[in-house]
Amino acid sequence: MLVLSLLAGLFISLSAPQQRAEAAVEDHTNATYNMQGGGNKWTTDIPQILRRGFNVVSLQEVGPRPPGTLTWTSNYLGGTANWNGWRVQEYQWRPLGQSRNWYIYYIRTDFSGVAGANGGRVNLAILTRDHPSQVHVARPAFYGNNGLPTSRPALGITLGNTLYFSVHALATGGSDGAQLVENMAALAGNQRTWAAMGDWNRRPRDLSIRRGWHKYTVGGPTHQSGNELDYMVSNERINSYRGWARGYGSDHWSVEFRKLAANAEVELLNTHDNDRHMTFQNSVSGTRLVSGPQNGDTYSGFEFQPAGSGLYRIVSNGTGKCWSDNAGGIILWPCNTAGDQLFDLNYWSDTGQIQIRPKNRTTCVGDDSDFGWGSEIITTANCHGGETRLDFRFDEDPGGNPAVVF
Incomplete structure (x- = not known):
């Protein structure tokens, strides 16, 4: 019944709530x-x-x-x-x-x-x-x-x-x-x-x-x-x-x-810089990842592709190329098996936000505090700082797989 x-x-409850830890x-x-x-x-x-x-x-x-x-x-x-x-x-x-x-x-x-x-x-x-x-x-x-x-x-x-x-x-x-x-x-x-x-x-x-x-x-x-x-x-x-x-x-x-599920297409938002999108301004290899328009653009969609041992490659949907850690920044480069294209993903302790750490670093991906459109995304941000708190939203239908990526 x-x-x-x-x-x-x-509020007066008419029955004790079921307890299920x-x-x-x-x-x-x-x-x-x-x-x-x-x-x-x-x-x-x-x-x-x-x-x-x-x-x-x-x-x-x-x-x-x-x-x-x-x-x-x-x-x-x-x-x-x-x-x-x-x-x-x-x-x-x-x-x-x-x-x-x-x-x-x-x-x-x-x-x-x-x-x-x-x-x-x-x-x-x-x-x-x-x-x-x-x-x-x-x-x-x-x-x-x-x-x-x-x-x-x-x-x-x-x-x-x-x-x-x-x-x-x-x-x-x-x-x-x-x-x-x-x-x-x-x-x-x-x-x-x-x-x-x-x-x-x-x-x-x-x-x-x-x-x-x-x-x-x-x-x-x-x-x-x-x-x-x-x-x-x-x-x-x-x-x-x-x-x-x-x-x-x-x-x-x-x-x-x-x-968030493996291979779901997402946009990454820089919460430290007014939720600007992380984006590449073109598809040329070597192009730097920057804070882009707030509404996103052709090169602001990404996939997290599992690469073993709990690591991921981050692929640009608009180009098919990968993130590479280069001289303290992220560049666009043809995907390969090198360590500079492997990233560890973690959740912040609060709702939704994530953190991305290059495999070969103890620092994290974040903004360089030079706010605004076109400011570079760096890989040398202190992992405990707010500039490494990244938000995401689904860029395309995440599909029926609700499994957590990381």
């Missing part, structure tokens, strides 16, 4: 998608996401009613049947191409019209392969003077010892996002991990969260406006975890979260 919980003032957000393959009203996207877009291996999908703007068979409806969680009260519904549905039923958890948050073909399109859902032990509704951030909410709640489920939420912040700039994160975290408590995925309606850098919580982003647009609005916030630190934006039939792209 599902257990439903609601954050209302102080190894539980983590990445136990499941996660994605988020604003469906812009649902409709036929349930039968066109959603099956494509599932075929790509994702089994927990947070959904926004799902339309007035999800597909499948209604199998359970909660009581109203306070208030009335109107928009000062919510109830959760469970549907069972077999998506196209799947051999078994999946579970959809749905909450109506849009009371602007009758729940039918022409109304109530901006509603929340979570699609999951596995049956959760709990379903949650996290209290919205804002209430009016009449005591009624003026923003949306978040919908969550518990799988193992992790809570997964679907979030849709206010379209007028996502001003409710920071408090909504606090409400979800309070609902999860101190002993469980949580991940909130959805449409935050503001850029990641503009969403304020506590120290020790983390944002997992694409690092580029997720909406046709050119803004990055769709991403994950979690209390778990997951090294090498990133989103990949994939366009379907909505004005938002879906964001699919994966770890």
